[in-house]
Amino acid sequence: MDIHKLNKAFENRVRLGIMSALIAGDAMDFNRLKELLAVTDGNLASHLKALEKEAFIQVNKTFIGRKPNTKYAATADGKKAFKAHIDALEALIKGQK
Amino acid sequence: MEKDYLKDISEIRSIMERSSRFISLSGLSGIMAGIYALIGAYIAYEVAYSYETVGYTEQLVRSVKENVTVLLLDALGVLSLAIITGVVLSKRKAKKLGLVFWDKNAQQLVINLLIPLAVGGALAVIFYKEGYIKFVAPMTLIFYGLGLLNASYFTYRDIRLLGLSEILLGLIACVYTGYGLYFWAAGFGLLHIIYGAVMYYKYER
Numbered sequence: 001m002d003i004h005k006l007n008k009a010f011e012n013r014v015r016l017g018i019m020s021a022l023i024a025g026d027a028m029d030f031n032r033l034k035e036l037l038a039v040t041d042g043n044l045a046s047h048l049k050a051l052e053k054e055a056f057i058q059v060n061k062t063f064i065g066r067k068p069n070t071k072y073a074a075t076a077d078g079k080k081a082f083k084a085h086i087d088a089l090e091a092l093i094k095g096q097k
Numbered sequence: 098m099e100k101d102y103l104k105d106i107s108e109i110r111s112i113m114e115r116s117s118r119f120i121s122l123s124g125l126s127g128i129m130a131g132i133y134a135l136i137g138a139y140i141a142y143e144v145a146y147s148y149e150t151v152g153y154t155e156q157l158v159r160s161v162k163e164n165v166t167v168l169l170l171d172a173l174g175v176l177s178l179a180i181i182t183g184v185v186l187s188k189r190k191a192k193k194l195g196l197v198f199w200d201k202n203a204q205q206l207v208i209n210l211l212i213p214l215a216v217g218g219a220l221a222v223i224f225y226k227e228g229y230i231k232f233v234a235p236m237t238l239i240f241y242g243l244g245l246l247n248a249s250y251f252t253y254r255d256i257r258l259l260g261l262s263e264i265l266l267g268l269i270a271c272v273y274t275g276y277g278l279y280f281w282a283a284g285f286g287l288l289h290i291i292y293g294a295v296m297y298y299k300y301e302r
Contacts, residue, residue: 013105013108016105016108016109017108017109017112020108020109020112020113020116021112021113021115021116022116023113024112024113024114024116024117025113025116025117025201025202028116028201032200032201035196035197035200036112036115036116037112038195086106086109089102089105089106090106092102093102093103093106
């Protein structure tokens, strides 16, 4: 089985978690992600940055009243890459059996 | 290596579930709600029903009108007890699962349940005032079912089946109008106990 199809960007479990959450639950803000994944602020922020750099997620900054509100959402590219990654995982596991 | 991938997949599944559905809903609270409803129905039976009224819509309507305050208090008592128990037990389940109780999915669930429920409640009051009292009990069942159906997209799918059952029961109750209280006890009592038990065994043990 082709291990190279596994996306390096998703090797980290926090990143995998971020993508899972954003694809299943639509756009969400930082705190919602934090409460779902149970990770620290710094950890989550750095992985969000990495995914943003890959253009797998997009960041929308708005204001609710005067409070800044940042929403994260999976991009079309991100969804495609995530699906390919899952397919590769599935193929790998099937191949090993 | 294989273990790792499997772990990845189970993690993905659990996060997707947590992010799109409210899974803290407690089956036990459904059982409790059903028990409260049965007790409430028994009280209502003692108040409004008698040998001459069961199955006879005309007499029953007169009896309901005479005792409307007691019956309303009875229903409100059942409702408040059910809500309080639901919140307490679901909060406890959320804590056990390590989840935040009042999250976005919980809010969506409540809003989507409340919209049909509010419409049904308003219609029930209008029907009562206009004299169509025999349709009040069936209507509450139907609109409660619609609310559950609507809310089921944000929690366990079992709720969808419960909603459909309530709607069906409500429609049947529309035909056999003299037996509103029995249908009411079946819908809010028995069905809650059955589905609550199913969910309890499926997800909480």
